[in-house]
Amino acid sequence: MAQDPIHQFQISKIIPIEVGSLDLSFTNSALFMVATVAVTSLFLIMGTSGRGLVPSRWQSMVEMSYEFVASTLRSSAGNEGMRFFPFVFSLFMFVLIANLLGMFPYFFTVTSHIIVTFALAMLVISTVVVYGFAKHGTKFLGLFVPHGVPGALIPLVTLIEVISFLSRPISLSVRLFANMLAGHITLKVFTGFVVSLLASESLGLFGPVTSILPLIMGVALTGLEFLVAFLQAYVFTVLTCMYLNDALHPSH
Amino acid sequence: MSPGNAGKENGEGKPREADLSERMDRLSRSLDAKRQAEEKRHGRKREGDAKGIAQALRLSTEFVAGVLVGGGIGWLIDSGLGTSPWGLIVFLLLGFVAGVVNVLRSAGLVADPHDRSRRD
Numbered sequence: 001m002a003q004d005p006i007h008q009f010q011i012s013k014i015i016p017i018e019v020g021s022l023d024l025s026f027t028n029s030a031l032f033m034v035a036t037v038a039v040t041s042l043f044l045i046m047g048t049s050g051r052g053l054v055p056s057r058w059q060s061m062v063e064m065s066y067e068f069v070a071s072t073l074r075s076s077a078g079n080e081g082m083r084f085f086p087f088v089f090s091l092f093m094f095v096l097i098a099n100l101l102g103m104f105p106y107f108f109t110v111t112s113h114i115i116v117t118f119a120l121a122m123l124v125i126s127t128v129v130v131y132g133f134a135k136h137g138t139k140f141l142g143l144f145v146p147h148g149v150p151g152a153l154i155p156l157v158t159l160i161e162v163i164s165f166l167s168r169p170i171s172l173s174v175r176l177f178a179n180m181l182a183g184h185i186t187l188k189v190f191t192g193f194v195v196s197l198l199a200s201e202s203l204g205l206f207g208p209v210t211s212i213l214p215l216i217m218g219v220a221l222t223g224l225e226f227l228v229a230f231l232q233a234y235v236f237t238v239l240t241c242m243y244l245n246d247a248l249h250p251s252h
Numbered sequence: 253m254s255p256g257n258a259g260k261e262n263g264e265g266k267p268r269e270a271d272l273s274e275r276m277d278r279l280s281r282s283l284d285a286k287r288q289a290e291e292k293r294h295g296r297k298r299e300g301d302a303k304g305i306a307q308a309l310r311l312s313t314e315f316v317a318g319v320l321v322g323g324g325i326g327w328l329i330d331s332g333l334g335t336s337p338w339g340l341i342v343f344l345l346l347g348f349v350a351g352v353v354n355v356l357r358s359a360g361l362v363a364d365p366h367d368r369s370r371r372d
Contacts, residue, residue, distance in 0.1 A: 163322050163343075163350035164357075171317030171354070175309065227305075235306045 005188040009112055009181070029116070032108045036098045044093075065093070072237055077245040084244050087127065091120065092237040099180060099229035103222070111232075112180040114173060121172040124240045132247040143250045172239055176232050183225045191218040307358065314354040322347010 015026040047062030055063055069089045073081050095111060102109025110116055132140035144161040145154060193214035197207045326343030330336040 159346055160350045160353060163347055164353055167317035167321040167350060167354060170321055171313040174317060175313040231306055235309055
């Protein structure tokens with residue numbers, strides 16, 4: 001069991017709740033989502049409670065995360081996009097903190113389940129669609145008809161654009177989920193080698209000596225995983241900003 | 253600086269303050285020069301690296317998602333209208349095209365539709 005690389009993704013019920021035929025149990029996934037929100041809130045509330053003109057370390061971390069998301073949003077969706085700032089900032093912090101919490105040994109990684117990332121992606125895309133139609137009406141459909149295309153090609157190009165639009169939530173969710181899943185499995189497999197090499201009796205002295213190699217790999221992969229945890233949150237945010245930009249200016 | 257303190261050290265407080273502000277100015281000037289030199293050497297490159305990795309992570313899934321969605325639509329049409337296998341064939345090819353468009357667009361080689369109209 002200790003070396004089963006998939007075991008870490010298993011969902012277990014902590015408090016079973018059933019409403020009618022619906023299973024609404026409080027699972028370990030839900031627990032870590034609550035933990036993510038709690039850590040994020042604690043980080044931001046504690047960081048902004050001082051409100052010093054000269055920021056403390058904590059406050060400057062909070063300010064850095066604010067400025068990072070704000071500049072990303074401004075550069076891809078313009079000043080108009082700042083009305084979505086609370087939404088984008090919440091998404092970024094949730095994904096980032098969930099990814100980073102997953103890096104603790106024995107912790108559950110919320111973003112390694114596709115249903116979670118797909119729900120986040122659908123939240124983004126439905127915001128884009130609802131806001132786009134509410135603001136621009138049917139003009140929002142101009143997103144699917146590029147300008148300057150010969151008349152005969154318009155049905156074909158529109159079809160391709162529609163498929164391209166529909167593939168957005170898929171690629172958004174699959175990217176985050178696949179990276180977290182693959183990273184955690186790789187980490188578990190390599191560090192599992194250390195244990196099995198140390199425990200094997202048939203290898204004699206050879207086992208403990210060679211177990212250094214997967215250990216080095218495990219250390220290097222941990223560093224890589226921290227990078228991926230941050231980059232995936234960043235990519236998710238950048239793409240959210242680009243899609244929101246489409247809702248704000250569908251065909252300019 | 254509290255007002256009581258300022259009154260006590262009025263005599264020597266002023267020259268010290270001027271001295272201090274001059275030193276601060278000198279420090280910030282040399283820091284600026286250093287920061288600019290540093291930016292020239294590393295800043296641009298480091299930013300480019302992070303953006304490059306982020307873009308590389310995007311490209312692979314953009315393509316796969318296009319093919320998956322195209323195939324999914326084709327399969328749905330087939331199972332709904334009973335046109336098997338034509339829906340799957342046509343929409344899988346269209347999905348392939350959409351995937352290529354996705355990749356080229358995220359690499360910045362093809363303009364977004366609204367970008368093109370902006371240029372007109």
